[in-house]
Amino acid sequence: xxxxxxxxxxLEKSRTRLCVGLDTDPAWIPEHLKGETNPILAFxxxxxxxxxxxxxxxxxxxxxxxxDGKRGLEALEGTxxxxxxxxxxxxxxxxxxxxxxxxxxxxxxxxxxxxxxVTVNPYMGTDTIETYFQFGANCVFVLALTSNPGSKxxxxxxxxxxxxxxxVIDQCLEAFGxxxxxxxxxxxxxxxxxxxxxxxxxxxxxxxxxxxxxxGGDTQGTVHAxxxxxxxxxVSRGISKAGSGEDFAEQAREAxxxxxxxxxxxxxxxRVAPDQS
Amino acid sequence: xxxxxxxxxxLEKSRTRLCVGLDTDPAWIPEHLKGETNPILAFxxxxxxxxxxxxxxxxxxxxxxxxDGKRGLEALEGTxxxxxxxxxxxxxxxxxxxxxxxxxxxxxxxxxxxxxxVTVNPYMGTDTIETYFQFGANCVFVLALTSNPGSKxxxxxxxxxxxxxxxVIDQCLEAFGxxxxxxxxxxxxxxxxxxxxxxxxxxxxxxxxxxxxxxGGDTQGTVHAxxxxxxxxxVSRGISKAGSGEDFAEQAREAxxxxxxxxxxxxxxxRVAPDQS
Numbered sequence: 001x002x003x004x005x006x007x008x009x010x011l012e013k014s015r016t017r018l019c020v021g022l023d024t025d026p027a028w029i030p031e032h033l034k035g036e037t038n039p040i041l042a043f044x045x046x047x048x049x050x051x052x053x054x055x056x057x058x059x060x061x062x063x064x065x066x067x068d069g070k071r072g073l074e075a076l077e078g079t080x081x082x083x084x085x086x087x088x089x090x091x092x093x094x095x096x097x098x099x100x101x102x103x104x105x106x107x108x109x110x111x112x113x114x115x116x117x118v119t120v121n122p123y124m125g126t127d128t129i130e131t132y133f134q135f136g137a138n139c140v141f142v143l144a145l146t147s148n149p150g151s152k153x154x155x156x157x158x159x160x161x162x163x164x165x166x167x168v169i170d171q172c173l174e175a176f177g178x179x180x181x182x183x184x185x186x187x188x189x190x191x192x193x194x195x196x197x198x199x200x201x202x203x204x205x206x207x208x209x210x211x212x213x214x215x216g217g218d219t220q221g222t223v224h225a226x227x228x229x230x231x232x233x234x235v236s237r238g239i240s241k242a243g244s245g246e247d248f249a250e251q252a253r254e255a256x257x258x259x260x261x262x263x264x265x266x267x268x269x270x271r272v273a274p275d276q277s
Numbered sequence: 278x279x280x281x282x283x284x285x286x287x288l289e290k291s292r293t294r295l296c297v298g299l300d301t302d303p304a305w306i307p308e309h310l311k312g313e314t315n316p317i318l319a320f321x322x323x324x325x326x327x328x329x330x331x332x333x334x335x336x337x338x339x340x341x342x343x344x345d346g347k348r349g350l351e352a353l354e355g356t357x358x359x360x361x362x363x364x365x366x367x368x369x370x371x372x373x374x375x376x377x378x379x380x381x382x383x384x385x386x387x388x389x390x391x392x393x394x395v396t397v398n399p400y401m402g403t404d405t406i407e408t409y410f411q412f413g414a415n416c417v418f419v420l421a422l423t424s425n426p427g428s429k430x431x432x433x434x435x436x437x438x439x440x441x442x443x444x445v446i447d448q449c450l451e452a453f454g455x456x457x458x459x460x461x462x463x464x465x466x467x468x469x470x471x472x473x474x475x476x477x478x479x480x481x482x483x484x485x486x487x488x489x490x491x492x493g494g495d496t497q498g499t500v501h502a503x504x505x506x507x508x509x510x511x512v513s514r515g516i517s518k519a520g521s522g523e524d525f526a527e528q529a530r531e532a533x534x535x536x537x538x539x540x541x542x543x544x545x546x547x548r549v550a551p552d553q554s
Contacts (some may be wrong), residue, residue, distance in 0.1 A: 023378065063378045066385035075351070093398025097371055098425040101340045108343035123375055123400040125422060144401060148375040150402025157444060159434040163495055164441065167434060203362065 002180045002206060005141045006116070007230060009058050010086050015120040016260045019090065019208070020051050021236025022079060023061040026068060028241055030248050040068060040075035043248075047084045047240055051256045057088035057117075059208070059234050080114055088116045090208065090232065094143060096121030096128055103131040110135040117141060117186055119208065122168045126175045133176055139183050139206055141170050144197065147187025147211030165193075166210075169200060171273060186226040188217025188233070195225035212259070213238030219262040235259050279457045281481060283393070284507060287363050289332050293537045294503075296485070297328050298513025299356060302337040303345060305518055307525050314539055317345060317352035320525075324517055328533045334349040334365035334394075336485070337509050344401025366394045366453045369484065369511065371420060373398030377529065378409040387412040394418060396462055396485065401447045403452045405484055406506045410453055416460050416483055419449050421474065423487030442470075446477060461484060465494025465510070472502035480506040489536070490515030496539040512536050 001009075021134050026038045036042040048058065058080060066070040083089055091113055095105040109118045110132075117139035120129050135222040145155050145165040155165040160171075169184060176182040183206035194209065201207075207229060212219035214237040222233060238259065241250025278286075299321050306316045313319040324336065336354060342349035360366055368390055372382040386395045389410075394416035397406050409417040422432050422442040432442040439447075446461060453459040460483035463471050471486065478484075484506060488494035491514040499510060515536065520528025 024383075025377065039389050061374070061378055061381075063372070063374055063381035063385065068391060069380035069385075069389045070350075073347075094398075095340070095371070095372055096373070097340055098401075098423065100302065101338055104302075104338075104344035105342035108340065108346075112344060112346045121371075121400050122429060123373075123398050124425060125430040125432075127425060127427030127430075146375065146401045148401060148404060153404075153448060154400060154426045154441065154444060155402075157434070157436040157441065158437050164431065164434065167431065171430060187317040196540030243523070 001137055003117070003137050004180060004230065006137060007056065010088060012055050014054060014084065015232050015264070016054060016056060017233045017263045018055040018256060018260050019057040019059050019232040020047065020239055020256065021059045021061070021131050021210070022047065022240070023232045024066050024238045024240065025064060029182065030244050030246065032246050034234075036074050038071055038078070038189045040065070040072065040276040041078040044075065044079040045082045047252050048079070050253040051239070052087055054253070054260050055087070056257055057090055058083055059090040059231050059232070059236075061092040061093050065093045076113070089114070090117045090119070090141070091115035094117045094119050094121050096124050098124065098128055102115055102128050107130065107133055110138055116237065118181070118198070119143060122172065126171050129172070130175070131181050133181050137181070139181050140176070141183040141185050141206070141208045142168065144169050144184040145186050145193050147189045147191055147215050147217065151187065164254040166200070170195065173201065185210065187203075187211040188222045189215055191221035191225045193217065194222065195227070198225060198227050198229050204228070206230040206232060208232045208234065209233040219259065223263055265277070278414055280394070281457060281483070281507065282332065283414060283418070284365065285484065287365060290308065290363065291331060291333050293331060294335060294508050294510045294540045295332040295537050296334040296336050296416055296509040296511040297324065297332045297516055297533060298487070298511045298514045299517070300334045300336075301517060302341060305521065307521050307523065315348055315352050315355070317342070317349065318355040321352065322358040322359045323526040324426060324529050325329065325356070327530040328516065329361050329422070331485055331533055331537050332364070334367055334509050336367040336369050336509070336513070338369040345525060348539065349389070351517050352404050353390070356533055365393045365509075366391070367418070368392035369392050369396045371396050371398050371539070373401050375401065375405055378406070379405050383409045383412055387415055387441065394460070399449065402449050402465050402519070407452070410456050410458050414458070414459050417453070418460040418462050418485040419445060421446050421461040422463050422467055422470050424466045424492050443477070446474065450478065462490040464492075465499045466492055468495065468502045470497040471499065472504070475502060475504050483507040483509060485509045485511065487511040491521070498537065500528075500540055
């Protein structure tokens with residue numbers, strides 16, 4: 001089963017492009033969970049339980065786990081276990097390193113942690129990404145145009161008639177386009193560029209789209225720009241921080257349902273048809 | 278005490294620009310250590326014991342520890358403890374992520390692991406690096422021109438008359454040049470560019486220079502190009518893999534001493550004078 005087939009299978013069930021970001025900051029965990037042995041894990045389990053039937057995937061940014069030391073890594077391990085079979089687990093690690101070292105990162109992310117998809121940084125060249133494609137039917141999301149304000153500083157520098165992030169996309173398509181595992185990260189905060197990227201790569205290349213909600217990205221603009229393509233639209237704080245009391249998980253589900261509805265606007269039968277775009 | 282002062286202090290003692298890379302691949306750990314509870318840790322302890330009086334620093338690439346799961350992270354922890362006080366511990370993590378997330382990576386690297394210096398990836402913009410400068414008198418090495426063959430693919434793209442890696446250097450100097458914590462990674466495999474970078478940034482900005490030995494970088498060319506500036510010249514396999522038998526640690530010391538001698542050529546009194554360049 002290819003990565004896109006795995007994605008289609010989960011879509012059949014969840015009917016949504018929503019990716020729930022579990023970038024759990026200890027600073028905003030509800031009071032009543034702070035006494036737990038592992039507050040991040042307790043929080044994540046509740047969010048997963050409340051949302052796993054209405055999303056295609058979860059994205060865990062490793063920074064939030066690494067910063068809590070061993071307990072953080074235990075939280076990540078427990079979170080991976082809590083996510084039901086079939087729901088896609090994205091390791092947002094943004095690693096980038098040379099040959100043999102990259103191989104060790106890929107091994108850590110795919111074999112040790114068991115992620116189904118990862119994010120990687122292209123700055124060092126496509127030779128540093130190659131090894132990630134050797135780990136089964138997983139997806140490799142290459143950072144193209146990120147969602148932060150400073151993304152334009154280097155990613156928009158124009159050479160030979162196109163900006164750096166388009167060079168990244170073109171070179172990756174050339175090197176890995178046939179692998180059925182290649183995806184790109186494009187921030188929802190750049191709807192025009194997102195639309196251009198979607199046209200450039202076609203409908204079947206998965207895009208991981210962060211930046212909705214707290215970062216200012218707009219759901220409607222994103223859906224329009226994505227034009228029905230294979231996409232993981234990530235919402236982190238907009239779901240995880242929807243409530244702060246004892247009912248935070250119900251609040252998270254309410255918020256998630258709202259995003260699911262907004263993200264399916266314009267789809268035939270209000271459901272996603274990733275392979276018909 | 279600033280980072281450069283810390284570096285000068287260790288130089289007084291070790292008299293060398295040598296940084297020993299502990300990128301320990303389980304694949305080439307000597308046979309007689311493979312039965313240890315934690316082979317990587319046993320190997321690293323022996324290398325540190327054999328070399329800590331003749332180097333300024335150790336560079337641990339996190340990939341090699343993350344790929345061995347919990348045992349790998351225990352190896353990293355034990356290695357950090359084994360390195361004597363004053364010797365600089367560089368966390369080669371090449372992280373890069375947006376605001377609050379970057380803050381969590383910085384916390385993980387400086388507070389949880391206790392590194393004195395780290396490497397970061399600039400692709401996402403200088404706003405994603407800023408937070409690393411808030412963690413005491415530590416050094417932040419920004420990837421500029423890396424040592425791998427594919428480094429030229431994006432890093433050499435020319436915009437507004439200069440290649441991407443020079444834009445990275447200039448923008449970082451502008452944003453963080455006053456902090457006395459900024460450094461750059463420039464591979465020894467590009468001696469001409471290394472010389473240009475050294476002239477561009479002056480003698481007091483630390484350069485972390487990988488690529489000597491196994492990757493093809495040349496010691497003499499590196500010393501010449503660096504022109505006496507503050508530098509951490511990293512050698513990993515050239516030292517760690519110098520021997521493969523029971524005497525691997527002695528072999529590593531022999532190899533390290535050879536690099537120390539080569540790296541000090543041309544220094545006044547055969548010692549390093551980083552502030553007089």
